[in-house]
Amino acid sequence: MEKNRAEWLNRQWQSVLSIPRWLQLALIIGFVAVLPPLIGNYWTHVLAYVGIYVLLGIGLNVVVGFAGLLDLGYVAFYAIGAYSYAFLASPKFGIHVPFWAMIPACAALAALGGALLGIPVLRMRGDYLAIVTLGFGEIIRILINNLDALTNGPKGLLRIDPPTIGSFHFATPTHFYYLILAGCLFAVFVTSRLNDSRIGRAWIAMREDQDAAALMGIDILKYKLMAFAIGASFAGVGGIIFAAKMGSIFPDDFSVMVSVNVICLIIIGGIGSIPGVILGAIVLIGVPEVLRAAAIYRMLAFGLLLVLMMIFRPMGILPSARRKLELKKED
Amino acid sequence: MTALLEIRSLTKKFGGLQALTKVDLLIEEKMIAGLIGPNGAGKTTLFNAITGVYAPEEGSILFLGKQIIGKKRHEITAVGIARTFQNIRLFPSMSTAENVLVGHHCQMQAGVWGAVSRNRKTRQEEAIAERKVMELLRFVGLEGQEDQLARNLPYGDQRRLEIARALAVEPKLLLLDEPTAGMNPQETLALTRFVSRIRDELGLSILLIEHDMRVVMGISDRVTVLDHGIRIAEGPPEAIQKDPRVIEAYLGRPSERVRKRSRPPHLNP
Numbered sequence: 001m002e003k004n005r006a007e008w009l010n011r012q013w014q015s016v017l018s019i020p021r022w023l024q025l026a027l028i029i030g031f032v033a034v035l036p037p038l039i040g041n042y043w044t045h046v047l048a049y050v051g052i053y054v055l056l057g058i059g060l061n062v063v064v065g066f067a068g069l070l071d072l073g074y075v076a077f078y079a080i081g082a083y084s085y086a087f088l089a090s091p092k093f094g095i096h097v098p099f100w101a102m103i104p105a106c107a108a109l110a111a112l113g114g115a116l117l118g119i120p121v122l123r124m125r126g127d128y129l130a131i132v133t134l135g136f137g138e139i140i141r142i143l144i145n146n147l148d149a150l151t152n153g154p155k156g157l158l159r160i161d162p163p164t165i166g167s168f169h170f171a172t173p174t175h176f177y178y179l180i181l182a183g184c185l186f187a188v189f190v191t192s193r194l195n196d197s198r199i200g201r202a203w204i205a206m207r208e209d210q211d212a213a214a215l216m217g218i219d220i221l222k223y224k225l226m227a228f229a230i231g232a233s234f235a236g237v238g239g240i241i242f243a244a245k246m247g248s249i250f251p252d253d254f255s256v257m258v259s260v261n262v263i264c265l266i267i268i269g270g271i272g273s274i275p276g277v278i279l280g281a282i283v284l285i286g287v288p289e290v291l292r293a294a295a296i297y298r299m300l301a302f303g304l305l306l307v308l309m310m311i312f313r314p315m316g317i318l319p320s321a322r323r324k325l326e327l328k329k330e331d
Numbered sequence: 332m333t334a335l336l337e338i339r340s341l342t343k344k345f346g347g348l349q350a351l352t353k354v355d356l357l358i359e360e361k362m363i364a365g366l367i368g369p370n371g372a373g374k375t376t377l378f379n380a381i382t383g384v385y386a387p388e389e390g391s392i393l394f395l396g397k398q399i400i401g402k403k404r405h406e407i408t409a410v411g412i413a414r415t416f417q418n419i420r421l422f423p424s425m426s427t428a429e430n431v432l433v434g435h436h437c438q439m440q441a442g443v444w445g446a447v448s449r450n451r452k453t454r455q456e457e458a459i460a461e462r463k464v465m466e467l468l469r470f471v472g473l474e475g476q477e478d479q480l481a482r483n484l485p486y487g488d489q490r491r492l493e494i495a496r497a498l499a500v501e502p503k504l505l506l507l508d509e510p511t512a513g514m515n516p517q518e519t520l521a522l523t524r525f526v527s528r529i530r531d532e533l534g535l536s537i538l539l540i541e542h543d544m545r546v547v548m549g550i551s552d553r554v555t556v557l558d559h560g561i562r563i564a565e566g567p568p569e570a571i572q573k574d575p576r577v578i579e580a581y582l583g584r585p586s587e588r589v590r591k592r593s594r595p596p597h598l599n600p
Contacts, residue, residue: 189447190447193446193447193449194443194446194447197441197445197446197449197453198432198436198439198441198446198456198457199441199442199443199446200446201425201429201432201433201436202433202436204422204425204429205422205425205433208422208423208424208425209420209421209422211384211404211420212416212420212421212422213422213433214403214404214405214408215382215384215404215405215408215413215414216405216408216413216433216434216436216496216500217405217408217409217434217436217437217500218405218433218436219403219405220405226443230443322424322425
């Protein structure tokens with residue numbers, strides 16, 4: 001009886017897998033798209049927050065997962081995106097550039113920041129790179145905190161313009177939910193195309209054996225810079241959406257914990273795997289919201305979860321096929 | 332015949348160690364050149380100098396008449412020099428086909444826009460690359476293994492895959508660093524034949540580091556002998572085999588050998 005049931009479940013699962021991939025995707029997107037009216041304002045707000053982390057996770061996954069560069073200062077690019085928009089679309093300087101024009105601008109500024117950080121540090125490997133990027137993230141936050149004339153310091157920048165389309169103003173959590181969903185879909189599309197291309201192959205080769213990759217004709221510095229810049233640009237987009245959604249931003253929104261959370265959700269979800277990153281964001285950002293009552297135990301639970309993951313499932317919940325194999329090697 | 336690679340008085344030091352001293356080497360088109368010498372003679376150092384891994388202190392390396400010292404590793408690969416490694420360095424968790432595709436990197440162009448938009452140019456390029464990969468895998472005898480992970484291949488196949496990956500660069504000069512290391516006599520014989528086939532069918536030049544004398548002498552047009560970083564002999568295989576300096580480098584001086592045999596050192600008063 002038990003066995004029959006297991007077989008039946010397995011058959012069902014196989015038939016789910018045999019649905020064409022585009023249809024699977026369409027069903028998932030359709031499901032996510034109809035959620036807001038069903039779950040109400042509060043949960044839509046929570047999911048939108050999760051969505052921003054999905055966007056950040058997908059961006060950092062390019063750097064950490066695809067190219068294998070441990071970047072602990074990712075929040076810096078998020079801050080660059082958010083503050084760039086706040087400078088140019090708030091009463092602070094009386095400038096009001098439209099949100100839609102600022103999206104590519106913030107992506108480009110963050111990418112530039114990524115490249116500028118990249119040039120001096122990309123000759124470093126592993127731990128050294130992690131420490132320097134960690135420092136860079138803190139420098140940006142401390143600058144924001146202290147450049148009062150520009151950023152209002154800890155008082156933050158207020159009354160940031162919401163996005164508008166004609167006379168329509170983005171205001172409710174539902175509006176932002178769809179904006180963030182669109183951003184995430186775009187990010188998933190771009191990064192999965194990149195992963196499955198000449199560039200993606202160069203990144204993997206570089207991660208596996210940097211010297212052999214260079215001798216196969218891959219310009220290591222260029223591809224590292226490219227990973228840094230592309231990863232950073234998604235953080236820039238995340239930052240502008242965050243600023244527009246919150247309407248006000250403060251230095252504390254860009255603490256090192258943001259970088260840590262994003263790294264954690266990538267590791268828990270499955271490094272290098274896009275579905276893994278999405279699931280990781282839901283687990284790591286969404287679940288604590290659900291468990292608000294136990295908020296003081298949150299860090300404890302985080303730590304415990306990471307330790308347990310490393311022991312029992314080091315490849316993450318939904319690992320990429322390749323990483324699964326890479327980790328098997330060490331067994 | 333014209334000179335493909337011309338190395339003149341190349342010197343490389345590691346601190347106080349003189350790894351290469353004024354080494355000369357000339358490789359012509361469609362030539363198989365053997366590079367031999369005892370352990371630590373500087374053979375792999377010479378490979379690393381040619382491919383831009385080490386920067387030599389003195390001398391010049393001309394490839395098709397152009398200086399390549401000072402160029403970066405990937406730039407040297409792009410002008411047409413590909414290599415394999417003494418201890419196999421494949422990308423272990425990439426598939427066989429992907430490994431070869433990485434070798435084809437320089438022959439492709441897709442940038443970020445091409446990769447994301449997957450436009451016609453990119454699709455064409457990928458299709459051509461895929462055909463090329465299949466062709467090369469067939470050539471080295473790995474057809475049907477496209478989806479195997481590199482690290483799951485048997486040792487001999489990994490050596491072949493490394494050669495396929497280097498050939499995907501579409502080089503004019505192929506550097507093989509001990510391709511028969513760790514192989515049994517049959518495998519060695521097969522690989523030796525295969526190296527000749529590469530030259531004959533693809534028309535490229537090969538510089539070969541090899542320990543197995545029969546291999547080197549059997550297929551090389553010219554042999555260069557290094558000892559302690561110095562080129563001690565150069566010429567056709569028959570002449571090298573008889574060269575007293577080469578015999579000395581490998582076996583020691585005749586008088587030394589006689590003395591050692593007659594009175595072991597630990598019995599010396």
